[in-house]
Amino acid sequence: MKRTFDRDSLTEEEIEFLKSFTKKCRGDILRMTTLATSGHPGGSMSSIDIYAILYGFCNVYPSDPFNPERDRIIISHGHTTPGVYSALGNYGFFDMEDAVLNFRTAGSPFEGHVEKSVPGIEWNTGNLGQGLSAACGFALNSRLNNLNCNIYCVMGDGEQAKGQIGEARRFAVKYKLNNLTVIVDKNGLQIGGKTSEIMPDNIKGNFEADGFHTIEIDGHDFNEIYSAVKKAHAIDSPVVIIANTIMGKGVSFMENRAKYHGSTLNTEDCKKALNELGERDDIDELINEKKLNKPIKSLNKRTDNRFVLEPDNKNIIYTRDKNTDNRSAFGNALFDIAKSYKEKTDSQRIPFAVFDCDLEGSVKTGAFRKEFSDNFFESGIEEHNAAVISGALSSESILTFFADFGVFGVDEVYNQQRLNDINNSNLKVVCTHCGIDVGEDGKTHQCIDYFGIINSTFGFKVIIPADPNQTDKAVRYIASHKGNFVLIMGRSVIPVILNEEGEPFFGENYEFKYGKTDTVRKGNDMTIISTGNMLTHALKGYEMLKEDGINPTLINISCPSDIDVEDLKSAAKTGLIITIEDHNVKTGVGTAIGTLIAENGINVKFRKLGATSYNSSGKSNELYKLAGLSPQDLYNAAKKEI
Structure with missing residues (x-):
């Protein structure tokens, strides 16, 4: 098959191939979940026809899965890993038998929710509601790096009730992320029963109200899926394709039963299901083979595209008669490093992004916004979305800052920051207004748990500078070192710390060395x-x-x-x-x-x-x-x- 959506419809040969391909994939979904005795077969079987089209026709190749120009496919309902892995494995991104035998097995890369160490997976999800935000981040990357690629986000219908998805919809429309196509697998069921009864949600109406173009299709008709994606590419706005599907599609006793959202088949039922699909009943052989604990074949390694600056040994020195607050020192340093980079490279485009949540004046990002408006993203009072967009963008070759108050940038979005950390992002979180120092705003805004919360992650590093001079050096440090950092500061104007000779302690000759006291x-x-x-x-x-x-x-x-x-x-x-x-x-x-x-x-x-x-x-x-x-x-x- 030719990896393109340029044609009006699929050929008969392609449709026959896809029928055979998805039959094999459905068999592998059942094999891996039965062998693991856990997993989510029902939604995987409703989404597999979508996955077959996307991974079969998008610009992403098994031989070169991390090409920077590739299309990005983000799976928001990350529990449908059996479907994703079966599509990827059968298209040759990795050995399918390895996934079947090692799904949800300790030490295996084929985890229970999508895992980006597996070629073809762009972002670890599973915490429902975050995939569309991540997709927005990848869409911004394509814009800032001038890449001609499409971004797809496949989602479940149950997760549409989450507020963060509304935040992401509005952001996508505001910033005209027109290379973004969302596909919602609308099978009408979730773990507790009918989606319409658990929490009624007007999926189409909500997307349309926020400015998306909507297309509704039969999610098991290959031609309808293909044609809808082709149509989406030609529409000058973000598009959502609502795919009406059947949970457990392909096995009569699984179809339209919420039980199979997260329940697997026992061995005997798996044999019946394989026979109904017309797939080989090899489950007993696989059970015996799994006991052998054969080594997994090596996977293609992801390229580390995270971008940082070269240290330039510049700094802004604040003297004893130049007291200010640390947040202003941050804003000054941010503007200075961006301006210096542009002057040094003589480039019209800079690989920077700054995210704000309606606090520009307080977090001191105004100078950056004024000079680099194309790199400044005002996200409104939608912190969950901003945290994930900035995290996803930072994992590409864009130096990304997310500036917010501590109670919002740490406390409110801990789950999002945790997922950023799991995804090995390169995010520079800057939290002002931390501690009792916030003062008059009172206890709701006095973030006094920033270190304890962030320290419970394994990758984020906390830096708490003592005065404006150390703040300046810390900002330059995090901009030139890979990894996730949280820079913490208060609200108040504070004196410059002086040495015993009356000169700035963190002055010209001070070198910031991470970890040193x-x-x-x-x-x-x-x-x-x-x-x-x-x-x-x-x-x-x-x-x-x-x-x-x-x-x-x-x-x-x-x-x-x-x-x-x-x-x-x-x-x-x-x-x-x-x-x-x-x-x-x-x-x-x-x-x-x-x-x-x-x-x-x-x-x-x-x-x-x-x-x-x-x-x-x-x-x-x-x-x-x-x-x-x-x-x-x-x-x-x-x-x-x-």
Whole structure:
């Protein structure tokens, strides 16, 4: 078959091939789910005709599955892996027998929900409702990189009730992502029964209301699927194809039964189903073969296209008479690195993207937007969508920033950030207005759990700069290093941290080294460890102790995800460590330090200070007093412990 949608209809030979192909695929769906004794055969069998058309006619080839110019096919209802894997395997993207024998098996790449280590899979999903957002991210990549490709998102009908899909629809229409085609498998059933009864949802009406062109087809008619996709390519707007299908299609006793959404066939029923399909009954042979634990043939390795800048050793220095807030320092650094890149490359297009959620003035992305409007994406108050779009885009060759308040960029979208992390994205999350420092906005906006939440992922790294100078260097660091980062900062204007000579501590000669601590003051009697904007308050507490004849060491930790244990051991030689932070005391940096002290057998007296409850509205300095986090509270704690 020719991989194109240029023709008006399929040939008779192609239709006969597809009938035979999908019969084999349905057999493999049953084989792999019965062997695994788990999985989702029903939806896989309703979607398989769609998968057969897309993976058979789109511009994505088994011999070159990661070509940058390829079409991208995103599977939003990720539980239909048996259908996806059967289509990909039978088209030659990998060995089909490996998928059948190793589906949902420990250590196998053929996981229960789509896994991007498998060629042909673009994005890990399974958390329903996120696929369309990811597809928008890939569509933006095609625009920013000037790629002539199509983006497809195959979805289930049950997930259409999720709010994030509405967010993604509106974004796609606003930004005219006209190379995006959505196909909804409308089989009318989900795990609990009829979709119309579980949560009524006007799928067609909702897409049309948001500006999509809609096409409705028989999702088991190959010509209708093919023709609808061809038609979608010619329409000057995002398109949704609503494919009416039958759950369990092809096996009479499975058809239109919600039970088979997530229930597999036992061996005897599988044999009956294979016979009805006209497929070879080889289930007993496969059961015996599975016991042999044969090694899986190697898969094509995905190319790492994640983009970062070359370090340029530039910086903006803030002097003692130039106090500002860290968020302004972020905005200045962001604009500077983008402008420098454009000047250096003399290019009209820059591989940057910045996402905002109606907070441009607060998160300080205005200068970037004004100069690079084509690279700035105002997503409105739709954080879940923005988090996934930015994550998906960052996995391609676009340096992507997602700027938001902490309660929205961390707390509200944790599930989305977790999925970004699973997908090994390259996202630079910048969260302002973190901590009690938010002040007057009150407890609903005082994000005091940013580190604890992000630290529960395995890939994201948290950086909490202490002042505008360290913020500038941290922004340049994350822009030049691959991986997911969350840059945390407060709201308030804070003093530039000075060394003992009165010069900026994080000034011209300071080099930001990820994971290293900063000894701001050196003493012998105890150690104070602070993080972020709390260093200003810790420094005042340090001075109070010095005046009282106590000579502390004062350390700043800006990279709490990976604390240098040797630095901790050195700090412990003073005999006492007290941590102070604008964070929930139960899950913050102090807790991470306490864990390292225990795990490494470090002998030191230890105490941690942090938020012990939600706070109220007020000036941040007044709230710190109420929370027991003022310089006086630090002084009192030190005096008590010494």
